[in-house]
Amino acid sequence: MxxxxxxxxxxxxxxxxxxxxxxxxxxxxxxxxxxxxxxxxxxxxxxxxxxxxxxxxxxxxxxxxxxxxxxxxxxxxxxxxxxxxxxxxxxxxxxxxxxxxxxxxxxxxxxxxxxxxxxxxxxxxxxxxxxxxxxxVPSFPRIVPEDAGVTQLHSSAYRNPESLPEGAVLVVGGGASGCQIAEELRRSGREVFLSIGEHYRPPRRYRNRDYVWWLGVLGKWDEIKTTPKKKHVAFAVSGYDGGHTVDFRRLGNMGVTVLGMTTACDNGVITIADDLRANLLEGDRAYLDVLREADDYVARNGINLPPEPEAWNIEPDPACVTDPVLAVDLAKENIGTIIWATGFKxxxxxxxxxxxxxxxxxxxxxxxxxxxxxxxxxxxxxxxxxxxxxxxxxxxxxxxxxxxxxxxxxxxxxxx
Incomplete structure (x- = not known):
């Protein structure tokens, strides 16, 4: 042949x-x-x-x-x-x-x-x-047993709020997928829990320029002007709803229960690491670093871009941050679905x-x-x-x- x-x-x-x-x-x-x-x-x-x-x-x-x-x-x-x-x-x-x-x-x-x-x-x-x-290939940790009484799916299999079983939803993952899905679910009226780890949280726009523009002029696409970024850190940026900066405190203040990292499950109770505040502060640091570098670039090059002082304001901590939840009982919280927004392999x-x-x-x-x-x-x-x-x-x-x-x-x- x-x-x-x-x-x-x-x-x-x-x-x-x-x-x-x-x-x-x-x-x-x-x-x-x-x-x-x-x-x-x-x-x-x-x-x-x-x-x-x-x-x-x-x-x-x-x-x-x-x-x-x-x-x-x-x-x-x-x-x-x-x-x-x-x-x-x-x-x-x-x-x-x-x-x-x-x-x-x-x-x-x-x-x-x-x-x-x-x-x-x-x-x-x-x-x-x-x-x-x-x-x-969708990748997620096998933390929650299949017989835990909840529907588990990867973010690649999620379509819309109406396609999910009734009840609250736990979204695991603080990258672009996790934060977009959590916000959409909350806006649909669902009770939502969002478990996040360490993440990189840049501004969506600053001083009338999108973040992709700042990535270019600040040398961040090529990574030749910045210190090496951490590997395997969620990239919290999205174009959802016309594009806005991902802010986990804002999600918390609109009713999403933001959690630290999901670490284990025992008899239907999810164990949450006590790292939420540290993760948020690390995200804030990255966010403010971009604003600082952008301001320095504008001043150094004499570019006429409008100042944006309000971008430096950090939202107040919601209750889920001041009093972090360290355990989630799936049955008591009426959680019917877990969405694993944890990437691919x-x-x-x-x-x-x-x-x-x-x-x-x-x-x-x-x-x-x-x-x-x-x-x-x-x-x-x-x-x-x-x-x-x-x-x-x-x-x-x-x-x-x-x-x-x-x-x-x-x-x-x-x-x-």
Missing amino acids: TVETTDTVIVGAGQAGIAMSEHLVQMGIPHIVLEKDRIAERWRSQRWDSLVANGPAWHDRFPNLEFDDVTPETFPPKERMARYFEEYARMFDAPVRTGVEVTRVRKCEGKPGFIVSTSKGEIEAQRVVAATGPFQ FDFSWLQVDAFNDDGTPFHKRGISAQNGIYFLGLPELTNRASSFIYGCWYDAKYLATHIGVQRNYDAYENT
Whole structure:
């Protein structure tokens, strides 16, 4: 049986895969993009109904296509984001094949390249780009037993307040997903408990500029002007409800019971760490540091941006902070649902090559793996803070495409 051949196979047609394809098209490098569902599927079916982009439309896009139906400062809803990537792929006729699942990638025997096994047959490629993104397998701690009498789901399975069983809701996780879901549930009339850990809490806007702009001018996207940030700390920023600064005290004052970290469960009682105040103070420190750096930047560069003294005000502590709750009885509080907004983990079991650390994480430098011909794109911290964001992965893809072009030149020399 004849095996199809190409230079590069890109696995995944989300933002990373589409960005990679654009650069390879521009360079004239033959390739195929394989996607098991639809283009940008996770935006459609693995997010809640009210999700919007975390950055405004002028920023959360690729350089060569603007949104034609939303204002620059709008946070586009998830369906519009999915359609954007479809439009982008059509713009340069990306060779995307949807409904094709990659089941295994293995090294060719006795020659360069890889055999890509799919649900539609095999493809032989000289290179493979894993562009499956950071949101692969929902991850949450198995703290609460399955027989605890509550519905447990990951944030990727949450859709809207009406889809949940009756009763109060415990949301675990203080990042963008957790705080948005908790606020939506509270506004719908639900009793809500929100368990948070240490987090990074920047202002959504300051002095008439969105935080993504401040990230750029203060060097925080590239992380070359700041002290290294802590790893695995929740990033508490959102575009929900037109975009506003995440403030856990504000949530507490609107009726959400904010808690410290969830640590254990015994006989239906959740144990909460006594770390809420420390976590809030650490978030305040990060927030005020940004304001301070922004003010210094404005003064140093003589930029005419209006001062915003009210941004320095910290809301009063709600009762759940002054008298923290350290145990939550699920039955007594009538909690019917626990939503775990605790992130994702990698699953590269299909990629059977020598490109991983002992713990299963990719071993790479700027997306170029230890296995010649294997690349990673769209992962957090691939190059810098921007790497898993829409605009950042486009530039990472350009770097990897350039590397592929160089390797093709080496291959051509060896074959002369």
